[in-house]
Amino acid sequence: MAGEGNDREVGYADGRVATVSSYIIEMEKVGKVFGADKRRVTALKEVDLRIPAGEFTVLIGPSGCGKSTLLYLVAGFERPTEGRILLDGSPITKPGPDRGFVFQEYALFPWRTVLGNVMFGLLRNGWSRRDARSHAMDYIRLVHLSGFEHAYPHTLSGGMKQRVGIARALAYDPKVLLMDEPFGALDAQTRKLMQQELIDIWQTTKRTVLFVTHSVIEAVYLADRIVVFTARPGTVKGSVPVDVPRPREYTEERYLDIRHSVLDLLEEEVMKGVRAQSESLTE
Amino acid sequence: MRRVGPRSWMSHAYSVAEFVLPFLIIAGLWELLVRAGAVTSPSFPAPSTILVKLWTLATGRGVLWKHLSESLYRLAVGYALSAGAGLLLGTLLAMQRTLREMFAPILSLLISVPTIAWVPVFLIILGLGDRTVIMAVFLGGFFAITYNTIRGIEMVDENHVRAARIMGASGPRLFAAVLLPGSLVSILTGLRLGIGYAWRALVGGEMLSAMISWGIGKMIYQARFWNDVVAMFVGLMIIGVSGLALDRGLLRWLERATIEKWGMLTEG
Numbered sequence: 440m441a442g443e444g445n446d447r448e449v450g451y452a453d454g455r456v457a458t459v460s461s462y463i464i465e466m467e468k469v470g471k472v473f474g475a476d477k478r479r480v481t482a483l484k485e486v487d488l489r490i491p492a493g494e495f496t497v498l499i500g501p502s503g504c505g506k507s508t509l510l511y512l513v514a515g516f517e518r519p520t521e522g523r524i525l526l527d528g529s530p531i532t533k534p535g536p537d538r539g540f541v542f543q544e545y546a547l548f549p550w551r552t553v554l555g556n557v558m559f560g561l562l563r564n565g566w567s568r569r570d571a572r573s574h575a576m577d578y579i580r581l582v583h584l585s586g587f588e589h590a591y592p593h594t595l596s597g598g599m600k601q602r603v604g605i606a607r608a609l610a611y612d613p614k615v616l617l618m619d620e621p622f623g624a625l626d627a628q629t630r631k632l633m634q635q636e637l638i639d640i641w642q643t644t645k646r647t648v649l650f651v652t653h654s655v656i657e658a659v660y661l662a663d664r665i666v667v668f669t670a671r672p673g674t675v676k677g678s679v680p681v682d683v684p685r686p687r688e689y690t691e692e693r694y695l696d697i698r699h700s701v702l703d704l705l706e707e708e709v710m711k712g713v714r715a716q717s718e719s720l721t722e
Numbered sequence: 723m724r725r726v727g728p729r730s731w732m733s734h735a736y737s738v739a740e741f742v743l744p745f746l747i748i749a750g751l752w753e754l755l756v757r758a759g760a761v762t763s764p765s766f767p768a769p770s771t772i773l774v775k776l777w778t779l780a781t782g783r784g785v786l787w788k789h790l791s792e793s794l795y796r797l798a799v800g801y802a803l804s805a806g807a808g809l810l811l812g813t814l815l816a817m818q819r820t821l822r823e824m825f826a827p828i829l830s831l832l833i834s835v836p837t838i839a840w841v842p843v844f845l846i847i848l849g850l851g852d853r854t855v856i857m858a859v860f861l862g863g864f865f866a867i868t869y870n871t872i873r874g875i876e877m878v879d880e881n882h883v884r885a886a887r888i889m890g891a892s893g894p895r896l897f898a899a900v901l902l903p904g905s906l907v908s909i910l911t912g913l914r915l916g917i918g919y920a921w922r923a924l925v926g927g928e929m930l931s932a933m934i935s936w937g938i939g940k941m942i943y944q945a946r947f948w949n950d951v952v953a954m955f956v957g958l959m960i961i962g963v964s965g966l967a968l969d970r971g972l973l974r975w976l977e978r979a980t981i982e983k984w985g986m987l988t989e990g
Contacts, residue, residue, distance in 0.1 A: 465925055495761065513890070514884070514888055516884050516887075516888075525962075533887075534884065534887040534888040535888065536888065536890040538888055539888070540884065540885065540888050542881050542884075542885065544881065546879065546881035546882055546884070546885045548882060548885075548886075548899075548900065548903070548904075548982070549908075549984045549985055550903040550904075550984045550986070551988050554861055558892065559886070559889055559891075561894065563889050563890035563891050564889075565889050571896035591983065591985060592982065592985070593985025593986075594985070611889065611890075625767070709852075
């Protein structure tokens with residue numbers, strides 16, 4: 440795949456010219472198998488995917504296709520059983536603060552206030568308490584939660600909790616933001632609002648985002664590029680660039696076209712998944 | 723949500739009244755039955771007789787306070803030891819899988835032995851005095867605290883651990899910042915159960931240890947020699963009220979200041 444648009448050439452002093460990848464994440468033949476022997480489940484198989492720095496990539500696929508598993512591999516929560524994943528050129532071996540993670544069920548620390556949650560990553564990465572505090576305050580403002588700094592998570596609504604989740608994952612300046620169906624637990628109204636705000640935040644912070652969802656509407660609204668996964672074992676079925684200027688309107692014609700092409704790719708896989716399931720039930 | 727202000731004060735007073743009322747009713751009935759001559763046995767003294775006895779024991783030469791303070795001293799030492807050892811061992815076993823697998827069967831065997839059954843053994847090993855009672859108190863609290871600490875740490879939300887690790891927390895930091903607060907619901911349950919068991923072991927231990935002459939348990943036991951049923955009832959009352967006060971005063975307060983404030987009792 441050398442020579443693609445995202446590689447750049449670097450000239451050395453001795454006259455050599457090398458091609459350097461500007462992909463922030465590179466997955467090479469990544470596979471993941473859970474369990475052993477008869478209870479083996481192949482979740483992912485031969486996933487090849489490259490994410491350019493600054494891109495908003497959405498992973499979509501039928502349920503159980505392993506898209507969340509792939510996100511966990513990038514996070515370092517799990518290790519791939521095949522292939523490797525490079526983050527900024529070096530293989531991922533464990534979780535670390537060069538990545539931020541936003542969980543579907545928020546996973547905020549209930550024993551810490553909003554401020555305490557957002558400061559957590561900063562305090563673990565060499566910030567003084569004072570600097571961490573003012574920096575966290577900036578991020579709380581960014582997600583429109585000023586005034587709630589000292590509230591405990593259990594007093595907040597779902598949307599507010601996820602804003603804290605986003606601020607917490609961004610505050611310590613990770614290279615990549617990993618989001619695992621972050622708006623899946625929210626009602627439709629809140630969800631739409633959060634999508635708009637996420638795009639605003641992404642445009643201000645210019646971070647690489649890897650976002651998992653099973654909603655096509657959400658994918659087309661958010662993504663620079665949508666990567667469609669096959670049914671289990673999950674692998675990349677196709678990739679759809681979304682070249683619609685932002686802010687996007689759900690009613691634009693181009694928007695609807697892209698939605699249809701993603702749906703077409705997806706539908707085949709959903710049917711395959713359903714068939715595989717009913718076969719395993721009748722066996 | 724708990725409100726602050728006159729309403730919460732009112733509802734607090736109401737809940738106290740609600741708690742006390744059943745006791746007042748039973749005591750009133752009992753008093754009536756004795757006064758009416760329906761109960762004549764000296765084994766069932768009227769509540770008023772018990773209160774008068776309580777007054778004479780609590781004032782004057784102050785025997786009651788000596789009994790109570792000796793008991794509380796033994797409880798404090800034994801319980802502090804069991805809380806310390808239980809939290810430490812519980813944490814160790816929760817973090818070290820191989821150790822846990824080795825010790826878990828022993829723990830579940832020992833947990834089903836009533837503490838009081840150990841006392842004769844301690845009497846021989848540790849003598850007939852304070853040390854045996856303190857050991858009984860220690861053992862009474864120890865298992866509940868250890869067991870619930872293990873459970874608590876094992877049941878910490880995996881995503882909390884993941885979130886902390888990706889933000890760069892590991893080792894002792896991860897423990898202090900996530901595993902400990904995350905398991906506090908279960909740990910406090912252990913501490914609460916533990917103080918109940920420790921209090922029971924204390925009273926039993928005091929009764930069985932011959933060289934001890936002070937302590938609430940001892941007070942009841944000694945009253946047997948004088949056929950002083952009234953003093954026995956005073957002792958029972960003190961045991962009940964003190965146990966409740968320890969639970970409500972110490973541990974309930976801790977719960978309010980932590981897991982209740984953090985909403986961990988109602989949602990995750």
